[in-house]
Amino acid sequence: MSQRVITLLTDFGTQDAFVGIMKGVILNINPAVSLVDLSHGVPPQEIVAGALILHSAAAFFPPGTIHVAVVDPGVGSVRRALLIETREAFFIGPDNGLLSLAAPAETVVRIIQLTNAEYFLEKRSYTFHGRDIFAPIAAHLSLGQAPERFGPTVPTMARLTLPRVEYHETGLTGRVIYIDHFGNLITNITEADLQPFSKENLLVSISTMRIQGVVASYAAVETGAPAALINSWGMLEIAVRNGSAAHRYGISTGHPVYLTFLK
Amino acid sequence: MSQRVITLLTDFGTQDAFVGIMKGVILNINPAVSLVDLSHGVPPQEIVAGALILHSAAAFFPPGTIHVAVVDPGVGSVRRALLIETREAFFIGPDNGLLSLAAPAETVVRIIQLTNAEYFLEKRSYTFHGRDIFAPIAAHLSLGQAPERFGPTVPTMARLTLPRVEYHETGLTGRVIYIDHFGNLITNITEADLQPFSKENLLVSISTMRIQGVVASYAAVETGAPAALINSWGMLEIAVRNGSAAHRYGISTGHPVYLTFLK
Amino acid sequence: MSQRVITLLTDFGTQDAFVGIMKGVILNINPAVSLVDLSHGVPPQEIVAGALILHSAAAFFPPGTIHVAVVDPGVGSVRRALLIETREAFFIGPDNGLLSLAAPAETVVRIIQLTNAEYFLEKRSYTFHGRDIFAPIAAHLSLGQAPERFGPTVPTMARLTLPRVEYHETGLTGRVIYIDHFGNLITNITEADLQPFSKENLLVSISTMRIQGVVASYAAVETGAPAALINSWGMLEIAVRNGSAAHRYGISTGHPVYLTFLK
Structure with a gap:
């Protein structure tokens, strides 16, 4: 199997080590993965901008690439954490529409709600699911773990609607x-x-x-x-x-x- | 042995190629290493901010990770260059407190003063030890070179004291x-x-x-x-x-x- | 053969996914390559600044490193796309002087004009040759493809002249x-x-x-x-x-x- 790629897109900026920490978590689980930054300059909490950037980029990556996206104003609330498998790629992040433009309905194979804490970091915070949930799930997936191990299949996800022409x-x-x-x-x-x-x-x-x-x-x-x-x-x-x-x-x-x- | 990780934290910004140059030096010595940026947005010369960012991140990396940190207003002066081995990781940088929060005394295995020019770049500047000393030492260490080859063990290092509650x-x-x-x-x-x-x-x-x-x-x-x-x-x-x-x-x-x- | 390094230097900034997209294109062709960012903070369209940054960095990379540079105000016009082989490295980018300081005449082995569309992305734009031409050429070169496959050898390239002392x-x-x-x-x-x-x-x-x-x-x-x-x-x-x-x-x-x- 060729080397797996995990991409990261966040609104974390690059001043703090938030992004580096997510990479540390991933490399601790799968040291052989290839990490690519899509953007960490999404304006804070701007889900639509994040969704557009992710959408602009995903098609250019190798099949099977795992895209982790975290623009997550609802972290710690009831919003769900998702893994979306499409015909070409995997998308991991909060269920707030951020993943929806890159994963249009006709390409979706299944949507998994991330609930199996066995694959999360052991000590979890309420404020940094990028580190505690999304990064470790991406790393375990890159090792070949089956998506259904991470939680139940769910029928729908939040979708953004862009203004229409x-x-x-x-x-x-x-x-x-x-x-x-x-x-x-x-x-x-x-x-x-x-x-x-x-x-x-x-x-x-x-x-x-x-x-x-x-x-x-x-x-x-x-x-x-x-x-x-x-x-x-x-x-x-x-x-x-x-x-x-x-x-x-x-x-x-x-x-x-x-x-x-x-x- | 699994792939070694080297992280980089600096106040160099990302406009110039200073960080890229350090990576070039490292890859020239060990092409198989995995490089991760912690932050290059530490405010210029702000050692405390750099030390806090490094401290926030180090615990999330694989055991044996080599952390290179360069916020170094005293470069070219008498301040020492250090390699600190802790129970979990290695820290390389100037002896100005930058490494001290991530390497509390009770975790320190030994402190090496970097003096053996055999492992430095051949042509050295007085202004860019990140390139000339810290990067090549990190790369040689990642190849399995023993820490004691890089210089003598020293008893102490500069430590920051944060304000107390x-x-x-x-x-x-x-x-x-x-x-x-x-x-x-x-x-x-x-x-x-x-x-x-x-x-x-x-x-x-x-x-x-x-x-x-x-x-x-x-x-x-x-x-x-x-x-x-x-x-x-x-x-x-x-x-x-x-x-x-x-x-x-x-x-x-x-x-x-x-x-x-x-x- | 040790792992090949491809560096990237652009004026694209890091807010959008332009750089990530180039990396996706490269990893899709050669998943084993090692990618290093030199700078994406070149001021928009400032060819001289980009040329100086590239020049400051290139010497520190392993022999055979492939440097891709895109500061390209003439994209979509008649300006040529080039691959320059020097005694130490390869440089890929627009023929506008950007590559010239890092590749002084006395080091140049040959200059190839990139014309063979077989190695470009299939669907090309007129505005993003970084993605459509330079990234895929770099990836194919890193796989060992011979430079002459990408187009004809040409005698000259655009050169910048810095102010003289x-x-x-x-x-x-x-x-x-x-x-x-x-x-x-x-x-x-x-x-x-x-x-x-x-x-x-x-x-x-x-x-x-x-x-x-x-x-x-x-x-x-x-x-x-x-x-x-x-x-x-x-x-x-x-x-x-x-x-x-x-x-x-x-x-x-x-x-x-x-x-x-x-x-």
Whole structure:
């Protein structure tokens, strides 16, 4: 069997040793695992941002990869702890929607509620299930332990609903759902939404910005000019070449984006 | 022998390649080692914060793990370079107290002063012992080299003293010793300090905050409300649910915390 | 063959999963590789800073290490994608000068233009060649694939030119070329430039700072005092002990530094 990969995504930041501690717990159980950080810069308690980041990344990992995600404002409450097996991967974390975008219903093989304390750390806290439950479960799973050992199968999980694109006679309205490190504005409008239309005859309006046409890459426009393009996630993105669209136009997540199809 | 783990904790940040360079030096000597970052976000030259982070993490790693820590304002001066062997682990770094909380006296097997230049990088600087001394020593140790090869055993090391809890007739006074990424206030008051008292009848006072009772988890209070709880380190912590207690109340490290036992 | 190392240097930051995605792509092709982050905090699109960081680090890695670097404002344009083989290592990234300081002409064995789409990700974007081209090429190379499989050999590559030191009768003029995490000012003046002169009789002037003599380490001066020293890169650096020279004196990259040789 090739080496197993465990990824970690949290809102823990990297100043404290929270993430390092989770890795210590994992390596104590399975020293041969390969650990990859997806992000520890999810804004504190922002489940939607965490879910989008996890979703953007999961498809690029080897089959059987175990993704551990902890953005967990309800830690210590009644929210359940889950292991989700999909056709391609495993997802471990709190049942608050964080895992749901990366594990759409049609890919789910089974959902296990993590209840078997035999696989948890012996001394548990009420505030750090990443260390006490999610990390050790991931490590035992990576050793080949069967998912059903960790608890009962349950029928459903919490699911996030992203804002939906609205279709009009002359175009459509979407929203900014994520802003990346470069200040690029990622919308909920997919490549498929644009399929029926000519990319040259689209007018993109957001705040005071008007962009005609969807281009292939940032480099298609001048430095400092705005561009609309299909990004590496397959979503419509609004960027400023070598600049930050978010800062320049003062735009935050949730801001509407209007697309008009010109005749 | 299972794969050896080397952890790294520094105040180097992650903008420059200082940490990557230490990893290159290590992998050049032992390519099979497993490297884990504890934190590189220790505030520059803040030895106490580094010592607390290292202490919070070390117990969760496999026996025999080698922890390299570099917060080293005295680099290039007469301060000694040390390897400390405890019953559970190895600690490598400057002799300025940084390693002392994770290696309490009763666990220490021996302290070696790193003097044998045979195991250092050939060309050494006066400003980057992380690269030139600590990284190569850690790598040679991970290959099974005996600690006594690196230098003479010495009897003592620099030790930090944290502020002590003061006991009064009606309660006790502690201090904030660390503020984490979420703005939670970690105090020097331990679970054992609270043992004799009823957790419901405690009044916690810090700045203008008054909190009655110690709860099990953040989720026990409303969003935005303050909570006192025993955290994952086993210390009394003051938090604001889904918020930052440090920002809300303008509290820094060193701030006093008063506990009053209500009748 | 010992385990291969792939390093990653980008301006992607660590909030998004861009870096994690590149690692997923690599591990999907070669699960046994050892991954090391050099920096993901290169300021967006700052090719010179990225080139300096890569240059500072490459020499410390095992022979045969594969360095992937992506600071790529021209992604999606006509700029070429390159693999550079030197006597010691491999460098993969855009042909915009980013790789040039770490791969000086006299060390270059061959330059390959990456054109063979057989080794790229199947579905490619115009905005994320780190994921689609550079990561998979690095992974295939780490498996032992011959460089010439990836495309034709080309004669030249884009090279950065750093500002040159100017020599006068009474001294020399250099520039700040990089400011590190501690606010230390790294100049383009090398140890060799200072060779002919007495280190005690040098006067270093930058902004309102006047420093007499080049010392061995930060610890040679009082806390809060400025110091000039040869740093771990072998360059003249101006620092404030336990402080930030950049913040204290308001100095940015490009600022001139004057050295006067006192009689």
